[in-house]
Amino acid sequence: MDHDGAPSRGWSPGLLSGLRGHLSALLTALLDLLLPQRCAGCSAPHGPLCPDCRTLLAHGPRPCVPRPGCPPTWAAGGHAGRERRVLLAYKEHGDGRLAGVLGERLARTLRASGWSGPDVLLVPVPGRWGTRAGSGRVARLARECARGAGPSGTAGTAPVLRYRHPAGRQVGLGRARRLTNRAGVFVIRPHATFEHGGRVELVDRPVVVVDDVLTTGATLTEAARALRAEGARVVGAVVSAERGRASEGATSGTGNVRRPRFYKRP
Numbered sequence: 001m002d003h004d005g006a007p008s009r010g011w012s013p014g015l016l017s018g019l020r021g022h023l024s025a026l027l028t029a030l031l032d033l034l035l036p037q038r039c040a041g042c043s044a045p046h047g048p049l050c051p052d053c054r055t056l057l058a059h060g061p062r063p064c065v066p067r068p069g070c071p072p073t074w075a076a077g078g079h080a081g082r083e084r085r086v087l088l089a090y091k092e093h094g095d096g097r098l099a100g101v102l103g104e105r106l107a108r109t110l111r112a113s114g115w116s117g118p119d120v121l122l123v124p125v126p127g128r129w130g131t132r133a134g135s136g137r138v139a140r141l142a143r144e145c146a147r148g149a150g151p152s153g154t155a156g157t158a159p160v161l162r163y164r165h166p167a168g169r170q171v172g173l174g175r176a177r178r179l180t181n182r183a184g185v186f187v188i189r190p191h192a193t194f195e196h197g198g199r200v201e202l203v204d205r206p207v208v209v210v211d212d213v214l215t216t217g218a219t220l221t222e223a224a225r226a227l228r229a230e231g232a233r234v235v236g237a238v239v240s241a242e243r244g245r246a247s248e249g250a251t252s253g254t255g256n257v258r259r260p261r262f263y264k265r266p
């Protein structure tokens with residue numbers, strides 16, 4: 001298939017797509033052989049994650065500082081130092097090798113929150129406006145989380161949310177502007193289905209929303225509103241990182257949670 005959607009002469013779209021997939025996998029394997037893999041967290045050899053960084057990421061998840069209007073949220077870790085670099089390597093630089101580790105971390109977070117259960121639906125925050133359902137990086141994290149949690153931990157994931165219209169970027173905005181930016185921006189996809197197939201019934205369904213980074217909580221607040229409007233019982237949210245919490249050196253244990261700077265002067 002050409003970029004403009006027209007079939008290429010003599011090559012079926014399925015064959016071309018398969019060839020591209022094989023070539024891409026071959027190229028990746030070749031680069032892995034030729035280039036030393038560095039750790040995404042600290043650039044040490046033994047990538048994609050060195051043993052030290054794996055240990056760091058295995059530290060206990062914690063409840064986030066409550067944000068007004070936002071469902072209760074648990075975070076797998078903080079958003080500083082090596083934890084932040086690993087998440088950015090996945091999120092911004094597309095290092096898919098980290099999806100499994102980050103998803104397993106979210107599964108531990110889900111179990112620690114006490115919200116896991118065989119009927120609990122995981123709903124990822126959607127990617128940008130116009131992207132295909134379930135194609136975003138958060139959706140992949142949710143799938144890996146569901147895999148890690150197993151059938152006793154969740155009923156599966158369903159990318160039921162989509163953008164009603166394009167939304168402005170949240171970066172650099174304060175809480176009030178972020179809330180305005182997100183208000184009413186999500187709607188439920190018609191005929192939503194589970195990732196593994198089967199129609200999703202949202203009425204009275206316990207739902208845990210999944211996102212990558214919690215900042216002011218504006219996105220999770222809006223996701224919960226849209227889901228509740230369809231009758232879902234949003235019990236909470238799990239995120240990879242809470243921005244503003246204690247740095248990576250203080251992520252072990254269950255002691256004090258430093259208040260995010262957003263809430264020192266609301």
Ligand SMILES: [Zn+2]
Nearest residue numbers: 039042050053
């Ligand atoms: Zn490392």
